[in-house]
Amino acid sequence: MDRTSCTIRQTVLTDAAALVRFRAQIVRQTEFMLKGAEDPQGSLLEQAQWVERFAAHPTSMQCCAVTAHGVIVGLGSITGGEFLRNRHVGTLSVGVLQSHWRRGLGQALVQTCVDWARVNRLMIKLNLQVHASNGSARQLYAKLGFEVEGILRREAKLGNNYDDLIAMGLWLRRRDECAGSAPG
Template structure:
């Protein structure tokens, strides 16, 4: 069974293990060999605009997902999303559970209109997950990041609140 809760400072060692997974750091902007101390610092210095959730599967922390609400006055309706799942737990519904909980929070509690993310163009599992939740590709960022010695492309994706009507943009 998957249990979703807010991350706590004493989760640092287990979160470090998630991001030490080779596919997890390769699929995010994290670097190999993260330290527990780095995660302790991140968890201690969390902004009120950040929500970091963890997925616990049979008592083991196996994934994280977070929202960072933009601070600028004209972008407070937007949050950036990031997530990582331990290599040995992909394909078990962990990402679905985390994303469902974060989007419920975004839609029903945080008054967010837009949730944005970037995902590597070759990350088929993540693209499938994000499409399932209504994210759309808005553009491709060429040579977005260095991964394993090569520059890789990423898609910029976003999802608008499902109850928000789309207003067409008209030329002037």
Template sequence: MIINKQEFLVNGLLYTIRSAVKEDAKHLSDVRLQVDGETEHMDRVPGEAFIDEAGFEKIIEMDTVHLRNICLVAEVAGQIVGYSRCAGNDLQRFIHKVEFGVGVLKQYWGFGIGKNLLKASISWADANGITKIILSGVLETNESAIRLYKSLGFEVEGILKKDRILSDGKYYSTYMMARYTD
């Protein structure tokens, strides 16, 4: 689906959040790969589950027409610096929910980009009758993300113990979190 473009000025940084368009595909591929290398909070190491330009073109096309999908980008001075996606399911028993994912280039942390991508997704979900947004695999050590999610109405649904191995060779648990509306 498509949302109206929104502009934000946070800590002196002007940025826009908007729906992704086909022309964003190459930049999304590059940004996703860079984000994967800048933090261990993501599911992937750089290059794993790589999505190339053609792959992102298909995702954007599908998300533009699918009633329970949305792909958003955050843009600073014409450059994509972050993205988010909500992906739903066509099975009737799961039609009420979507799974949310987000990534922001490390250089742009602290400007509310992830928060505003999530808030835009929540508004879209609420306006479209989606009553549950799921966050899977929130790393237990990602305290700032957990605080943010809780501040926006998400709660921990469960813990997946020893769910991820990080570069230090240790196992870490992740949280399954969700936000519900009636």
């Protein structure tokens, strides 16, 4: 099975139950999400509210990878800034169930987010934070053009140890399109 067996699309309200199941699984499969299995997971109502928030906010979106049987096996999102002064920047997040790793889904989800942000005239930049020891995700982001912007020392806990978080960013526009700002 490759990524073409899955559909990538934006999440809708009727995905709430599948999103609860997806989140319950993924937090048990990776240490590299900041919200872990030990943290409270969103209820059905909360998942539905999140879907609505992603759809309603001008610089936020959430997309999923769905199998032919309707199972959500991957999720990508952009959370746009809350205020007028930072809504031009969105924070990217991605996760794929272990059973579906290395089939191109992670890349397809991130690319879908980037393509969406590029045509959103309010946005100029995507950012993210990734664990220093998360080699797969760092390679994925670098492949799609994200650049390292800084290192947050011992910002995340991994078991009994600490890990650095690497801040990465992707500029969505050319310098002359970002009125008053100076990327690079």
